[in-house]
Amino acid sequence: xxxxxxxxxxxxxxxxxxxxxxxxxxxxxxxxxxxxxxxxxxxxxxxxxxxxxxxxxxxxxxxxxxxxxxxxxxxxxxxxxxxxxxxxxxxxxxxxxxxxxxxxxxxxxxxxxxxxxxxxxxxxxxxxxxx
Numbered sequence: 001x002x003x004x005x006x007x008x009x010x011x012x013x014x015x016x017x018x019x020x021x022x023x024x025x026x027x028x029x030x031x032x033x034x035x036x037x038x039x040x041x042x043x044x045x046x047x048x049x050x051x052x053x054x055x056x057x058x059x060x061x062x063x064x065x066x067x068x069x070x071x072x073x074x075x076x077x078x079x080x081x082x083x084x085x086x087x088x089x090x091x092x093x094x095x096x097x098x099x100x101x102x103x104x105x106x107x108x109x110x111x112x113x114x115x116x117x118x119x120x121x122x123x124x125x126x127x128x129x130x131x
Contacts, residue, residue: 002097005083010035010050013092022099024070042068046095049080053093057082064100075101 002019006012015023015030023030023038030038039046046067049060059081067074076097083092 002095002099004035004095004097006035006050006093006095008090008092010093012038019095019097022067022069022074022076022097042066046078046080049078050093053080053082054090057090067097074099 002022003014003016004012004019005014012030012033012035015027020027020030025038035050036047045062045065049062052058052060059079061080062076062078064075065078067076067078076099078098079096081094081096082090083094085091
């Protein structure tokens, strides 16, 4: 699961190893860069979620959303939330990105060989068990 934090100027402050893997980037290509460099064109919806968080102060979530990375489409669950200091002043934001692409492939394969309802239930149980 990727954890990416942004400072108040929407520059990437931290990015864990999973985030680097999902973005297909190296640390020096990510840190201190504007987040808009990584979420352009068809990934503009990510910046829209960030804008909604900045305006509302409320967490925003997208489930099973397409994320284009290096010519590949990933299926991700994205949560964007504000980072607040002790005085509840916004000091940045945090992205939590879960790549669910392999789970979707498994579910699709299972659906070809069994009743789709059973495949969906198996997939749900697998996810709730922590994979």
